[in-house]
Amino acid sequence: MQHNITWVVKVSFIPFRRWMALLFVLLLNAIHLSGFSQSSIDILKDEAESDDFEVKSGALMELFIAYRLLDLDSALNYAEKSQELSLQTGDSLMIVRTEIAIGYVYQEKGFYQLAIDHFKNALDIAQRNHFKDREKFVLNNLGLTHYYYGKYDEALQYHFQSLALREEENNQIEIAISCNNIGLVYYQIKDYNKAIEYFKKSLEIKKSLKDESKIEGTLINLGLCFSALNNYDEAVNNFTRVLKLCERNGCEDRIRVDALNGAGLAYYSLDNPQEAEVYLLKSMKIASNGGLQSHVVNNTHYLARIKKEKGHVKEALEMLNECQALAEEIDSRVWINKNYRLYGEIYALLKEFEKAYEYQTKYDSLSGLILNEEVIQNLANIQINYQEKENLETISLQKSEISRRTTLLILSMIIIFLAVVILVILYRNNQHRKKVNRKLYEANETIEKQNLELTNMNTVLEERVKERTQELNASNDALLKSNTELDNFIYKTSHDIRGPLATLQGVCNVALIDIEDKKSIDYFNKLSKTAERLNEILSKLLVINQINNSLISEEQIDFDGMIADIIGEQQNPETLKVISVEKEIQSGLQFRGDHDLLRIILTNLISNAFKFYNTSGRVESFISIKVFSNDLLHIQVIDNGIGIDENVSYKIFEIFSKASDMSDTAGLGLYLVKLAVEKLRGEIALSKAEDGFTQFEVTLPFH
Incomplete structure (x- = not known):
């Protein structure tokens, strides 16, 4: 992104100490340091209290320049004081400068309508007094602010007016800035080839001037176009090149934020959400610290998308709510509209179809307002008029x-x-x-x-x-x-x-005590086992009734002791093979819940892992049990047993459904687990672990 605000400082009758303070402030401002010499700042603050208009007005604007990249609130304070002074004295040039300064701060903060109002005031005064140098910069900033606001036809009109003035002066670097900003508008209206044409024109001018310190913004914009054209590898190359230039030469926070954001979105499009999340989080951190509200909205929106695609739908909804609140605060129609679309997708996943339809309708309606046929026609007319x-x-x-x-x-x-x-x-x-x-x-x-x-x-x-x-x-x-x-x-x-x-x-x-006939003993043994199995089925049916009708209690859960008891109950002397059991309980874990329901969940998951072990002598059978928490409680049971056929995995949680005939079960265990998990308002999922082993994961909320 290109910014083009120049501050005119009168040099007549300025004391030597002010020259030293100004030189020091501008030097630090140019290399983007996070602090200034206290003595230099104190000099400017002393002069800001002077009775001399020239000294006081110059000092206030210099303080604004010193703070504008580091502390927007302080910068706004000095700009407004300078504005009061200029209005009292009726100095038209100073009024224009202060209006531009205030508009710049509101633009950086994301309050675009306020910024537009101040820039228009500056433009009216500049045009009435024929301040051509000021006029071209005000036009440029009006174009940028309308661009951020989503009013692309007006943005393009102001940028072409600024470009015309700059071509009259034949100022190459400023022509390059206008070409870059015009390319941004074409990028937003999805005319990517036209956008690339203007970005490359801007880049060629900057390279001809041998000024690589000013190419980062254009490289970012080319990266965005390549992403839009699905050339993500080329896009990543542009963004990483910008980040290397920033490390070598230093750059504004906005440049770093845009480069990190662009790289994150490119990796997101390359189906690499982990890498995308890393870049987006870095971008959002810098944007938050720098008060770049619109960039915070951008990063938060795509982080919510990544959460949604990872299956963390509730976390995605919470993050989207924060994003929408900030977008509405800065009145960003573009991001409000994008958030409407994501709301529709999330509520559809939550099966709240009425809300999903409501937000999709809002998205369609606002899309028509942002880029309707009249706006597109205006854009075309503006381009034709200029060419x-x-x-x-x-x-x-x-x-x-x-x-x-x-x-x-x-x-x-x-x-x-x-x-x-x-x-x-x-x-x-x-x-x-x-x-x-x-x-x-x-x-x-x-x-x-x-x-x-x-x-x-x-x-x-x-x-x-x-x-x-x-x-x-x-x-x-x-x-x-x-x-x-x-x-x-x-x-x-x-x-x-x-x-x-x-x-x-x-x-x-x-009968088994009194009878000695081997065949009779075998029959009675089978009859006894059948009775035991029937007794087990009846017990589980009673558990179903218990789960459905019990009231949930809350008590501190000792997962280590509970899991140890269950493992002891599952040791089967008839199993010739040794099964190693690993348990990993998060240290200091504090969880209150229903003891009986949690025992039902763990007993059936661990029991299944023991029952369906791999009988091969070449495989060392193991069971891994993990309990940990982040925002939710997670229980994972992983085993390298015979596995579950994908063709029947979708129905294993149904009553009387069995995934294998290896063990003589009734098909009630996983049904009981699902009932208990739902009773505790949690979720259970079957998946493959990293090594392809069977993994059951239960997630439960903290009360």
Whole structure:
């Protein structure tokens, strides 16, 4: 991005100590140091209290220049004091300078309408007093501010006016700045080839002047265009080149912010969200410290997008809310509109389709206001007017010469012709007016008829909505009653069956003591195991009822002790293979929750890992259990067992669903886990770990 504000300092009658202070301040300002010599600043502050107008006004503007890159609030304070002084004395040039200074601060802070107001005041005074040098810079800043504000047709118009003045002076570096800023506008309206044309023109001028210290902004803008044209590798090359130039030569915070932001967006487009997030966070940190509000909005928006794509939808929504609040504060229509679109995507993921539709409608509406057909046409007209300026002047001279030679003949013919034309136009207008009035009358009748039909349709629709609402309420009541009856049935049936089942197991145990026949013993053993399995199924059915009807309690959870007990329960003497178990509990973890539900979750996940171990002798079986927290509690159970077929992974959390026949299970374990997790308002996910092992991850909120 190019900024083009120059401060005119009067040099007559300035004491030697002021020259030393000014030289020191400008030197530090040029190399972007974070502090100034206190003695030099004190000199300027003393002179700012002087009774001499020349001394006081010069000191105030010098203090503004000293602070404008480091402390915008202090810079604004000195600019406003200088403005009060200039208004008291009626110094037009000083008024223009102070208006530009105040507008610059508001532009940097992101308050674009305030900046535009001050720049327009400066432009009016500069044009009235023929301050050409001031006029071209004010036009440039008006173009930049309208660009930030999303008013691209007005931005382009001001930039071309500034370019015309600079071409009259043949100031090459300033022509390069205007070309760069014009390219930015074309970039925003997605005319990337036109934007690249102006950026390269700017770059060629700067290279011809052998001034590489001023090419960073143009390189950033070329990088943005290459990103838009999907040439992301070339874009990254441009941004990293800028960052290297900044390390070598130093540059403004805005340049670093733009380069880091551009690199982050390029990596984001290259499907490398981790690298993108690193660059965007660095960019946002510098922008926040420097008070660059619009850049903070930019970085926050794309960080929210990355959160959304990583699946952290709630975190993305919180970050987007912060972004939208700041965008509305600085009244940035472009970012407000982009945020509307992201809101729609996030609420669609959250299945809040009504909100998603609402924000999509807002996005479509504001998009039409920002870049409608009228704006596009204005942009085209402005470009055509500028490119054909010299041709129009030549044609105008030729027409003037012809006009001088044929004035008398043409004048008489024109008068006759105009008289005939006026009569024809009046007649046709009269006929046309009658036709229009007749059509308007017919149109009004049609509109009234359609309004009546719409009213009737709305009444019918309201009745249908009421009927559907009543049906839905009835269905919900029936479903609730059905669920309650099902819970009662499971509970009563499980208790009723357990008595006979216990009797059956007792008979089997007695028979195994008394019977010596091997075949009979084998039958009773199988019968006993079947009874045990049925007892296990009944127990899990009772757990389902317990989960559905229990009240959540809160107590401090000892994950280390709980996991140790569960592992001890799962040791199977019949398993010939040794299974190593690793557990990693975050040190000092404090979590309060329902002890029974958490034990159900951990027991079933760890039990599955033991049951479905890899029987191969060439594989060292292991189970890894991790418990840690960031904003949420995370429980991970990873094993290198037989794995889960991807074709059935989508239904493993359903009741009575089994992913493998290796273990004689009922298909209730993972269903119980899902019920318990949902009861605790958490989420469970099946995925592949880094080495391709099976990983179950449970995330739970802190209460």
